[in-house]
Every structure is written in C-alpha cells, then in structure tokens.
Amino acid sequence: MQIYYAPNTIALASLITCEEAGVTVEPIRVDFASGEQTKPAFAKVNPKGRVPALITDHGILTETIAILEYIAPHLIPQDPWDAARMREMMTYLASTMHVNHAHKMRGHRWADKAESHADMTAKVPETMTASCAYVESKIAGPLVMGDTLTLADPYLFTVCTWLEGDGVDVSAFPKLTAFIAAMNARPSVQKAKSEGWFT
Numbered sequence: 001m002q003i004y005y006a007p008n009t010i011a012l013a014s015l016i017t018c019e020e021a022g023v024t025v026e027p028i029r030v031d032f033a034s035g036e037q038t039k040p041a042f043a044k045v046n047p048k049g050r051v052p053a054l055i056t057d058h059g060i061l062t063e064t065i066a067i068l069e070y071i072a073p074h075l076i077p078q079d080p081w082d083a084a085r086m087r088e089m090m091t092y093l094a095s096t097m098h099v100n101h102a103h104k105m106r107g108h109r110w111a112d113k114a115e116s117h118a119d120m121t122a123k124v125p126e127t128m129t130a131s132c133a134y135v136e137s138k139i140a141g142p143l144v145m146g147d148t149l150t151l152a153d154p155y156l157f158t159v160c161t162w163l164e165g166d167g168v169d170v171s172a173f174p175k176l177t178a179f180i181a182a183m184n185a186r187p188s189v190q191k192a193k194s195e196g197w198f199t
Helices: 011-021 064-071 080-102 114-138 152-160 174-184 187-194
Strands: 002-005 026-029 053-055 060-062
Touching: 002 011, 011 064, 011 152, 011 187, 053 064, 060 064, 064 080, 064 152, 080 114, 080 152, 114 174, 152 174, 174 187
Parallel strands: 002 026
Antiparallel strands: 002 053, 053 060
C-alpha cells in the first residue's frame, strides 16, 4: 500500500497508526508549499486535494476515520459502547476541532474578504482552547479510552501537534498534557519523528 501525506497535516495520524498496527506502507510526500495538491496529477489520487489518501488493492481510500478503521480494525474496542465513545471522539476531532484549526490558514473555504480571513485567524486560539477543554473532559487517561490504545489516540495526538501554533496553553489541561507525553513516548511516534513525517 501507499499513503499520500504532507507534514503538519492530519495524515500523520494514519502514518502513526500504520506503525502501531505493523502495516507496511510507502509514504508519498505531497508538497503543499508548491501547491502540488491542486495539480492534475494529484487530482487523480484525490480530487478533494487533501491528504491522507491510501492506495490499496481495492482502490483509493480517503478521509482519516475511514483509513484508520481499514488499517487497524483491531484498535477498535470490542465493546459496542466503548467503540461508539471512541468514534464520538474521532468525529468531534474531524467535524469540530480540525475545522477550528483550519480557520487559521484556510479561511478562503468559508469567506472571500481578507478581513473575514483575519477575523477567523484571530478566533483560533479561543476555539481551539474551547475544544481542548471539551477533549480534556473526555480523556479517561492516560490515553483517550484508558490504558489501551485505540484509533482515537493517533488521531487526537496529531491534532495536538497543532496546539502550540494555534496559541493554546496546553499546560492548562493536565490530562491532555499527560496524554501528549504518553504518545510521545511510543515507538510509533518516535519513528514518525525520525522519518520527518512531522515537518
């Protein structure tokens, strides 16, 4: 399998999950700085112009939640309630927290005026801090669901790599701080850092 990624994007969650699952993939870096994601060649991979995109024997899979479940179904809790709670966290990250973050540099998705973009960017520390407060209330500790790694953990960790740049004081959230430390200690994250998947 191959996975298209760009540093400092949500694609990191899929790369870390591959490491956790022992799944061998070939990472293919997309140069966002040069706008490679907008070019016709990448449009054949993902016409949405986003990463990650996973190339499988069955076809191309996009959207992080779908990719994570395909890569590592064994990291989904067996108990239906726990599985639903894991997906609750992941869906919040996708639908709310990631969107809050994107307002910092992707304002053109929602508005045309420069002053609107500036207003959205200025709001990011507030909205991301509010998201952290919500996530803090949901973390069982040390990981999202407790002691056992689930798909929610690489996903949340990846979002957490954006927090400092988004103006969030992570030290105000002790469970989130402990979660980040626990994930940073994992071999999968150490591998991601050594491979340059962060930056």
